[in-house]
Amino acid sequence: MTSINFHSKLIISLCLIMLSSCKDEKVYKAELFNITVNLNDLPAGQKPIFSQRHIKSGKQKWIGGLFGSKQFVAWNEVLYKDSVIRINPQVAPPNDSQSSAYPAQERSQYNFDDVTYLNPAKTSFIARISGPYNLGTRFYVFTAQQTGLKVYSIDRPTVIEGDGTWEYREMLKIGPDLLMVDNDYIFDQRTGKAYEITRPGQDRIRGEFAALSPDRRTVVFTTSHLLYQYHYPSREVYTEPIDDQQLTKIVGNKTKEWPYNYFSWTTMNGKIFLRPIIK
Numbered sequence: 001m002t003s004i005n006f007h008s009k010l011i012i013s014l015c016l017i018m019l020s021s022c023k024d025e026k027v028y029k030a031e032l033f034n035i036t037v038n039l040n041d042l043p044a045g046q047k048p049i050f051s052q053r054h055i056k057s058g059k060q061k062w063i064g065g066l067f068g069s070k071q072f073v074a075w076n077e078v079l080y081k082d083s084v085i086r087i088n089p090q091v092a093p094p095n096d097s098q099s100s101a102y103p104a105q106e107r108s109q110y111n112f113d114d115v116t117y118l119n120p121a122k123t124s125f126i127a128r129i130s131g132p133y134n135l136g137t138r139f140y141v142f143t144a145q146q147t148g149l150k151v152y153s154i155d156r157p158t159v160i161e162g163d164g165t166w167e168y169r170e171m172l173k174i175g176p177d178l179l180m181v182d183n184d185y186i187f188d189q190r191t192g193k194a195y196e197i198t199r200p201g202q203d204r205i206r207g208e209f210a211a212l213s214p215d216r217r218t219v220v221f222t223t224s225h226l227l228y229q230y231h232y233p234s235r236e237v238y239t240e241p242i243d244d245q246q247l248t249k250i251v252g253n254k255t256k257e258w259p260y261n262y263f264s265w266t267t268m269n270g271k272i273f274l275r276p277i278i279k
Helices: 002-022 244-252
Strands: 025-029 050-063 069-080 083-088 111-117 124-130 137-145 148-153 171-175 178-181 185-188 193-196 208-212 218-222 226-231 236-241 263-268 271-276
Touching: 025 148, 069 137, 083 148, 171 208, 218 271, 226 271, 236 271
Parallel strands: 025 083, 069 111
Antiparallel strands: 050 069, 069 083, 111 124, 124 137, 137 148, 171 178, 178 185, 185 193, 208 218, 218 226, 226 236, 263 271
16 A cells, blocks of 8 residues: 555646646737737736846857858747747648757747837846748737737738838837837837827838937928828827928938927927928
């Protein structure tokens, strides 16, 4: 009887060890992000919640095609509590997983780059995650909630034809506490709030960030023939046409002084926008 109890306890112990080892990583399926998501929903438990580590492969792999070389592949992992975060990208796996740059037996599904916290408590962050093959990179938001870790994709539907430039994902620091991602979202790191940028059509704004108003509430983009100005707290849009002569000046004067050589800030209905300087 004693022997049976001993063996039973041993089996139970081994099972517990195996179960605990399975918790070293967890795969999350991303949901579509919505600005109503509470990025400040503080979870129960002790901090720190997230940690990062840099991993380097012990095996060299050929990288760079015909003119490449053998290299030790390195990547960045993020852990939630004690588990490595993996992403389910909802795409088909590579045809030849052995030649993939992301072998499942060696590393996390995706490589975390540009990890940036979105709130003072550091319970939410955004990261650019590299995908295998031609999937490119995407931005994901991670937030520790009372119910556990939530993962969101911030890809908004878009219809871009014949212009690969605006397919590139970009995150810009546009103010001391403001992040802009994909010309689609603004994140206030001081308050942990997110704002959706109103588009002029189906596509994200095809333009470059030009200026931020003195009160840091209006974001200005330079598009092909106008200044597209967005007051994000109110979602109000104001556009200012740019003629060909002004466009020539803009191209030739890409300095920190632009656009203030040609435009000045004006308050309209309590909101600040750029208006042309009348000479």
